[in-house]
Every structure is written in structure tokens, then in C-alpha cells.
Amino acid sequence: MASTEACDLIVFPELTIPGYLSQDLLYNPEFIDRNLEVLEEIVAASRSVSPGLHIVVGYIDRNRGVGKPFTNMAAVINAGKLIQTYQKQLLPFYDVFDELRYFEAGSETTVFLIRDWRVGVAICEDLWNDKDGDDYNYDNNPLEQYRNTNVDVLLSINSSPFVRDKCSVRLEKIAPASADGMAIVYVNQIGGQDELVFDGGSFVVQDGELKHFSDGLFDDSYEIVDLADQRKAVAPAILTSIERLTELLILGLRDYVQKSGFSELVLASSGGVDSAAVCKLACSAVGPEKVHAIRMPSVFSSQHSRDDARTLHENLGCWDYEVPVDHEAL
Structure with a gap:
């Protein structure tokens, strides 16, 4: 393209x-x-x-x-x-x-x-060597080196994992570095890698202003940016929302499953809030037809929790199994 x-x-x-x-x-x-x-x-x-x-x-x-x-x-x-x-x-x-x-x-x-x-x-x-953080105590400063060479565009390629509010921090810290006219093209990884999830949020800043922002997590298309375009962009509010966190959990789980070569998921479902959230995320990540939810009631399980788990599986459309725990056999 x-x-x-x-x-x-x-x-x-x-x-x-x-x-x-x-x-x-x-x-x-x-x-x-x-x-x-x-x-x-x-x-x-x-x-x-x-x-x-x-x-x-x-x-x-x-x-x-x-x-x-x-x-x-x-x-x-x-x-x-x-x-x-x-x-x-x-x-x-x-x-x-x-x-x-x-x-x-x-x-x-x-x-x-x-x-x-x-x-x-x-x-x-x-x-990040001039961002006033305790973790950035390096002897040299590449950003200052590039300022001194009078580059017109600085490309920054990144694999910066998700941390709550980190996307906003990236913009706040890096945008001022472009105030002298140097455009900064910040390209970040998207997707799950083992225990990390990368939240994208690639952007272009120039003259201290945001010119372009990429907020899609599930869109594999490539966006074209014209550095001569003088229009400004606005980062969407979703970047700090619970909705965004949910998307990242789904993205991380989906990529872990696919990159590990798994085709289906098996999980225990009790009818409680925790397992319900896990079951919903799993269905969103790989599709309910690939999720096998197992109820394991015991003599200590209430009928209410059993009914909740079964209803949850019906509503989500995932597979439902019951394997009772036999305490006497233990």
C-alpha cells in the first residue's frame, strides 16, 4: 500500500x-x-x-x-x-x-x-533522557544530539508496553521536544507478547502540536500521514477509560492464545464475579464457540452460584460442562 x-x-x-x-x-x-x-x-x-x-x-x-x-x-x-x-x-x-x-x-x-x-x-x-524521571539517568542524550544535527524529522520506533495513563504521558513528554519545528514520528508496537501488552498509540507531533494519532487496537491497516498537512489532531478520551483497559485485556489474551498455537480455551467457572469476567474476556478474545467453561460444584456451592454460572454460559454462547467435586472420594 x-x-x-x-x-x-x-x-x-x-x-x-x-x-x-x-x-x-x-x-x-x-x-x-x-x-x-x-x-x-x-x-x-x-x-x-x-x-x-x-x-x-x-x-x-x-x-x-x-x-x-x-x-x-x-x-x-x-x-x-x-x-x-x-x-x-x-x-x-x-x-x-x-x-x-x-x-x-x-x-x-x-x-x-x-x-x-x-x-x-x-x-x-x-x-526519554530529559523527561525528569529517576529511571532516566543516562550519560548521553540522543534527542539533544539530533537537535544539534538539525534534523527535520526524527523517527522513534518503540515497543512501549501498556501502563495506565502511559499514552497520555508519552504525548505530554515528547510533544514539547518538537516545539522548534522538528517533526517527531512516534511508532509504537501493538499486541500481546508473553506477559506484556503493547497499546500502540502511535502519533506525529510538530511545533509542539499533535498532527496525527492512531488509536485503533484491532485494525491491522496502515495509516498514511502527510507531514505537510497543517491540520491538528486530538487524542480520544477512550485512552484512559475502563473500555480501553478491557480492549487491552482482550488483545493480550487473544495474542497469547494465537502466538502460543492454541485453538481453544478451557476455564473453570464458579458463577462468581471473577470467573464471570474471565469467561467474558475469553469469549471476546477467541470467540464463544472456542471457550469451554467447566462448572465444578461441591457440597459447599449454593444453588444460586450454580444457576448463575449456567446462565452466564448460555448468554455468552460458550460451551458448558459440569464436573462435580466429590469430597467423599477425597
Whole structure:
């Protein structure tokens, strides 16, 4: 689509090819080799698209120098060639992040030309060294480095997982960095990866103003943004709502099931609030016809809870089973 629409650039999130974060799977040589093979396949495929289209995609490379064994990279591809690479500089090692365990940090910026625009590349944490947080005590500041090189556009590829209100924080913290006219294109991962769920929320800011915001979680289409368009955008209120949290729970569960190779779900259903919520989320994630809800009443179960569980399953349309717990046999 990007080629057909004569786009200049298509941007994919951080570590798009191997997934974020693959943890000790990185120590499997075949995993790294396959990730590099896919990168070569993308380079080869770029020969058949518009020659003006540039592709930025995240991948893992081996560190051929001293230090940690791997590097967190972004590739810049155009017309069948790998024209530039960028090595992530700021590696988080707090909360759910453990990148310092695997990756060696870079120190250089990467700038390439698209038409008359100077375009820079950063990866996730690289934009967070001047955000006044205790977790961001790094020696260098890639964002300041790019300001000093006078880039027109800074691409930031991310795998930033969901935290309540984090989407609003990203906008509040990053938008002011574009106040001097530099456009920032922030592209974030969407979907579940093991215990993490990525909430997307990709955006474009320029002159301190929001120019574009992507809020869809279940839409696999790609949005086209014209940086010359002067219209402003507004982030939807849903980003901090219970509805959004529900969507993210469904997204995380659905992706975990699909990526793990499961086809159906089995769960215990008591008729209580907790199991009812789980059953509803499961049906929304994979479809009620693929959910097997098992009631396991005992002598301690009330008739009310038994009836509630059965009614819930009927209303949701999932499979219903009863396997009584026989305490005497125990």
C-alpha cells in the first residue's frame, strides 16, 4: 500500500522482526540467524516497490566488538539496499525491561535524506533522557544530539508496553521536544507478547502540536500521514477509560492464545464475579464457540452460584460442562 500510494517512508516498531523482548531466546543462534534472514528478505523485497520508498524496521544484530553479545538495531532500507543502520543508545534496565543484560549500547546518531528532509532515527528509550524521571539517568542524550544535527524529522520506533495513563504521558513528554519545528514520528508496537501488552498509540507531533494519532487496537491497516498537512489532531478520551483497559485485556489474551498455537480455551467457572469476567474476556478474545467453561460444584456451592454460572454460559454462547467435586472420594 505504501508503494501504491507513493509514500516516501514506511516505519515499523522496535524489534519488529524478532519481537520484543525475546529474552534468553536470543542465545539461540538459529533465532538470531532467522531474524537476519528476514531482514535480508525485506531488503530484497524493497527492489520491487517504488524506488522512493524508504523502510525503517527494527531487528537484532550480533555485537562484533567488546561488550554484550547483541545490539538493538533499526535498519533503513531503500531500493534493494540497506543504506543505514542505527544502534539503540539508551538501554532500560528497570521494571519489566532488562535490555542491558543482552544489548550493547550505541553512541552515534543516524541521519539520512528523503527528498530535502534530514531524517534521524531513535529507538524508544532514546527519547526519554530529559523527561525528569529517576529511571532516566543516562550519560548521553540522543534527542539533544539530533537537535544539534538539525534534523527535520526524527523517527522513534518503540515497543512501549501498556501502563495506565502511559499514552497520555508519552504525548505530554515528547510533544514539547518538537516545539522548534522538528517533526517527531512516534511508532509504537501493538499486541500481546508473553506477559506484556503493547497499546500502540502511535502519533506525529510538530511545533509542539499533535498532527496525527492512531488509536485503533484491532485494525491491522496502515495509516498514511502527510507531514505537510497543517491540520491538528486530538487524542480520544477512550485512552484512559475502563473500555480501553478491557480492549487491552482482550488483545493480550487473544495474542497469547494465537502466538502460543492454541485453538481453544478451557476455564473453570464458579458463577462468581471473577470467573464471570474471565469467561467474558475469553469469549471476546477467541470467540464463544472456542471457550469451554467447566462448572465444578461441591457440597459447599449454593444453588444460586450454580444457576448463575449456567446462565452466564448460555448468554455468552460458550460451551458448558459440569464436573462435580466429590469430597467423599477425597
